[in-house]
Amino acid sequence: MNIGGIELVKIRENLWEIPATGKMRVPGRIYISRDMIEKGLKDDEALKQVVNVAHLPGIEKYSLAMPDIHWGYGFPIGGVAATNLDEGVISPGGVGYDINCGVRLATTNLEHERIKNRIDELVSKLFNAIPTGVGASGAIKKLSTNDLKKVLTKGSVWAVENDLGTPSDVEFTEETGTLKNADTDAVSKRAFERGADQVGTLGSGNHFLEVDVVEEIYDAKVAEVFGMFKGQIVVQIHTGSRGLGYQVCDDYLKVLLQASNKYGFKLPDKQLACAPIKSKEGQDYLAAMQAAANFAWNNRQVIMHLAKNVFKETFGMKDSELGFRLVYDVCHNIAKIEKHKIGKEEKEVCVHRKGATRAFPPNSKMIPEKYQGVGQPVLIPGDMGRYSYVTVGTEKAMEETFGSSCHGAGRNLSRTKALKNAKGRDLIEELKQKGIVIQAKGYKTIAEEMPGAYKDVSDVVEVMHKEGITRKVAKIKPVGVIKG
């Protein structure tokens, strides 16, 4: 198949390869169905971006893309690339502006059937407790520079030390909520300024907090280990490192554009600016990016704590009765040093995941003891009118995708087209008819984020399930949504 001049060779039903041509160092590989290519990639720059990523110095095996691939900048959204630590590079274009944007899922002892008449009240209280929208601030008191430094170094451990979480929350967070080599000296004063009052805030755009109900269980054994049952109320939080992360990315793009010239890299897109991982520029970016990632974990932790308090207050329950427990927190915009098998040997590589989720298998030392027998929970949010999925990582992900899977549905319509489609409709009422209560800062966000603006996440999840990269565990459906 040829899409916009790019040759795609079918490897398996849902796996396509772009052969290495020109200065590509490796081939490209995309996990996607023929139908999704024809519907979604024909008028898109995303395939070209898979090709561009294949030019990065030190890239190993393939420039990969997950089925939610779409046009980003630098890497495509859904892009995964591992670079070796000897001559390989690190690129902010492989992480994105919202460093450690991610998702967490918490379960409760509540059953939807018993509280369905109180969702309105719950959503309204959640909306009041958690700042949303553009430049949202003030969830907790504005942090001093010293406190913010602690957040950047400790990640969600800071929240636990400040009574905004429990040790168990940290245990069930990717990297236990802290990347250890974060260096606050690598983070600019401007980034500190942008982050100081944004701890515990959702922000705008596609970020959300959802109250969901478990609609379907596909794998009873794994669901039981994750603590999930049909009809259960669960909570999903999607946000990232807010202004602090955006500023870190801005700051280091400038540094790495210079570094790309210095090291003589000829790159097809400026947004792929990079530096050797071992260089000072590369190490500085890595340290600053880790600090921003820690901010994001702490952010989601604080939001979850605020949400838990709202649940306790609304239903007049104690912790033990409510059973609010974090299943897992995953990031989907990150670069991390991980061990992977390259050829016959296992070696350390820098795995860039830009709109892709880590999906580690059973027995991985990197996942909580409780999940050793089943694998890592991989959380795939959909849109606010349909459903999201809980899936689990497999050994095949380690063999083929550097332990990575998809991260969401991906947009189908531009915001302008979504607004056009929403004209004359009452989306709040439409969602209400489907049993979903929504509260947002502005109606425009609801229109831009309307269900039809997104692809069907089940198509995305199905590709990874059929290819054995991640297996479906449960489907959850929104009943309450708050957005910016």
Next chain:
Amino acid sequence: MSKNYKFIDHTADIAVKLEGSTLEEMFNAGAEAWLVSVLEKNNLKADDLLDIDIIANSKEELLVSFLNELNFLLSTKKWLCLSIQSIKIFEDSKGCEVSAELNGVTVKKNLQLKQEIKSVTYHQMAIVKKRNIYSTRVVFDI
């Protein structure tokens, strides 16, 4: 004055084409496109003047830094640039510099902004001069 910017349909973010008979005019168009992207209705009146001075290694980097400065002022100082009073761009073999006087206003905390621009990106940006018109495409990450 006719608009020197035109929004281009983009699935996930905001893409805009900027033009100008001078670099200054094109930067001004960038500031206008940025304002239209962050503010729903512009019924605000400028009551403040702010000087900015930015240096960069290339024209592209200068444009990104200039527009990101507007973003930074809004997100940290709650200071919204409504128009540009004066702007001058200098270029030599070592790099380039923009000096500008911005007209703006400190916005109230409850002002409903249209959307958050996370950053102005370098993606697909290339400033070219054809038939005495400068132009480039800019993508705002939202």
